[in-house]
Amino acid sequence: MRRPYGRSAGYYDAIYSERVDYDGDVEYLAKVFKTYAMGKPKRILDLGAGTCTHAVLLAKSGMQVDAVDVSEALLDVAEAKVKGEGVAKKVHLHRMDMTKKLPEGEFDAAISMFGAWCYLRTDEEASRMLSMLSRRLPIGGLFVFEFWSPLGWNPQNRWDEADLSDGSRVLRLTRPNLELKDDVYEFEMEHVVVKDGQLLADFSEVHGLRLRTPFQTRALLQRNGFEVVAMTKGAREGKSFEPPGPNEFRVMAIAKRA
Numbered sequence: 001m002r003r004p005y006g007r008s009a010g011y012y013d014a015i016y017s018e019r020v021d022y023d024g025d026v027e028y029l030a031k032v033f034k035t036y037a038m039g040k041p042k043r044i045l046d047l048g049a050g051t052c053t054h055a056v057l058l059a060k061s062g063m064q065v066d067a068v069d070v071s072e073a074l075l076d077v078a079e080a081k082v083k084g085e086g087v088a089k090k091v092h093l094h095r096m097d098m099t100k101k102l103p104e105g106e107f108d109a110a111i112s113m114f115g116a117w118c119y120l121r122t123d124e125e126a127s128r129m130l131s132m133l134s135r136r137l138p139i140g141g142l143f144v145f146e147f148w149s150p151l152g153w154n155p156q157n158r159w160d161e162a163d164l165s166d167g168s169r170v171l172r173l174t175r176p177n178l179e180l181k182d183d184v185y186e187f188e189m190e191h192v193v194v195k196d197g198q199l200l201a202d203f204s205e206v207h208g209l210r211l212r213t214p215f216q217t218r219a220l221l222q223r224n225g226f227e228v229v230a231m232t233k234g235a236r237e238g239k240s241f242e243p244p245g246p247n248e249f250r251v252m253a254i255a256k257r258a
């Protein structure tokens with residue numbers, strides 16, 4: 001099995017720093033907290049934090065962030081980033097599988113950005129995580145996360161290219177598996193890395209994301225001690241408070257601990 005975010009970890013930021021609007025996401029989160037939280041969160045849990053780009057921006061805005069990720073390779077990138085950005089004291093990294101364990105302590109709010117939640121492929125896994133999370137948040141504490149819905153599923157091949165600081169270039173082809181089995185969207189990402197006409201690396205990874213409709217997501221949250229306060233469009237570039245359309249693929253859920 002080619003594990004997600006193993007070899008690809010070193011290319012994650014090169015590909016996504018342009019494709020994901022991290023500043024826009026953090027502005028959206030600030031608006032969510034201002035509108036729905038009981039006060040500005042001071043201590044926040046970032047689940048599936050990846051290379052910690054959100055976590056660094058949140059730390060710079062004054063928050064203490066506990067960042068959880070299962071990929072050691074991505075956390076290595078995150079560690080260098082939080083040190084380089086001077087926020088190592090404000091971002092604590094935890095290598096954990098969020099379906100099994102979460103950091104101890106109480107948090108004011110939790111987030112899970114850019115589809116990290118969708119890696120919880122079964123309702124049992126998602127429920128286990130939610131039940132642990134409900135014990136880390138106060139009543140009314142927010143969990144803000146992005147999920148992907150089968151209602152907007154429109155799989156296509158996708159081509160990405162990005163330059164790395166060492167002069168190499170990564171080329172990536174994403175090929176969806178067109179069979180949606182048990183609402184899991186599987187796709188293979190083939191990577192090629194080249195420099196000066198030489199092939200440096202060539203590997204692929206298989207990812208599987210569980211798609212849930214807004215209705216299924218709401219019911220799952222309710223069964224596990226959370227109440228949805230709003231759902232909004234989860235566009236990769238520039239999230240807003242607009243409600244999701246009927247065929248939306250990316251949706252943001254704003255839930256609070258009941």
Ligand SMILES: C[S@@+](CC[C@H](N)C(=O)[O-])C[C@H]1O[C@@H](n2cnc3c(N)ncnc32)[C@H](O)[C@@H]1O
Binds near residue numbers: 048053071096099120
């Ligand atoms: C698409 S990336 C999003 C990363 C980051 N939130 C961002 O916005 O760039 C999904 C992340 O979820 C993490 N992940 C997947 N399953 C996980 C699990 N069971 N526990 C913790 N992290 C997990 C992956 O390692 C990856 O970093």
